[in-house]
Amino acid sequence: MTDEPDLDVRRRRAKFRAWHRGMKEMDLLLGGYADAHVNEMNADELAAFESLMAILDRDLFKWFTGEGPVPPEHDTPLFRAICAHHRIELT
Numbered sequence: 001m002t003d004e005p006d007l008d009v010r011r012r013r014a015k016f017r018a019w020h021r022g023m024k025e026m027d028l029l030l031g032g033y034a035d036a037h038v039n040e041m042n043a044d045e046l047a048a049f050e051s052l053m054a055i056l057d058r059d060l061f062k063w064f065t066g067e068g069p070v071p072p073e074h075d076t077p078l079f080r081a082i083c084a085h086h087r088i089e090l091t
Helices: 005-019 024-040 043-053 057-065 077-085
Strands: none
Touching (some): 024 043, 024 077, 057 077
């Protein structure tokens, strides 16, 4: 079964972390996405989300706003899904 208790704990923790980033704009971007999608994430998808949240807010914010290019290693399907969720167009 993929919905084991430790995965549920990780999902709750990810939602909390997504809403408590330190930068309100990032709280809204990541928290809003987490509320909509984290409960359906499998372990690999959740690991990718947790990894994305380890990136500094200032870097993520630059990438989401287009102020800086998204490094190729972070231009992932997850990053693009978050952009699509918030209707952010990447150049």
